[in-house]
Amino acid sequence: MDRSNSVSSDGELGRIWDDLNLNQRRFVVARQHHSSVKDAAEEVGVAPRTAYAWPDKVDRAVELVAEERMQGVLKMLEEAAEQGAARLLELVNSQDENVALNALRYAINQTQGKPTQHRDVDMDATVEGVDVQIHPNTDEPEIDDGK
Structure with missing residues (x-):
């Protein structure tokens, strides 16, 4: 099997992806950017009724691609949070007392909440x-x- 055009080389998505034709693959990608089947179908140049008639595996591929994208976004957010925490720690350890105090205040407010006013x-x-x-x-x- 040629997996050079495959979104995922393993698991369910890879198996489904290999069974889709070009228009179905293009639709799966377009569906990530459109909230309706009609709009995604029109973007790839197929009639909406054709997209609605496709087998359930096309809808499953749409779901799996969306899940993969969400996992990618979550991973990026986790990495950004780690980088942000590292930077905040650098600021807390700053030689400038004002910078350190503001960093500590920010960290406390973000983790414990601001004091009630x-x-x-x-x-x-x-x-x-x-x-x-x-x-x-x-x-x-x-x-x-x-x-």
């Missing part, structure tokens, strides 16, 4: 026919339930 808020609302008014200088909300 309280704000006074006035709010009037109606909840299921009950009027509720909350004001910053009172401990309990004023509730008018119509009784």
Whole structure:
């Protein structure tokens, strides 16, 4: 079997890919960029009804290619996160105290969340026919339930 045009040389996708004709392969790739069968079919120059009539293995190939792409994206994000963490560690260890402090503050805020900052808020609302008014200088909300 010639796998020079194969998306994956092993596993299910490789086996399916080898069984697809050129238009089906082009459709599988186009489907990654279009949310509808109609748009992908038109891009590769086949009638949408033809694409809908193709065997289930074409749809399975679309799913498997999407999964491979997602795995690739996740791997890139993981690598970027590792690089970002390494850079942040360099900044935390900076000789410049301001840089180190800001890096530590950023790391803490990202991993533990920013400390709560309280704000006074006035709010009037109606909840299921009950009027509720909350004001910053009172401990309990004023509730008018119509009784």
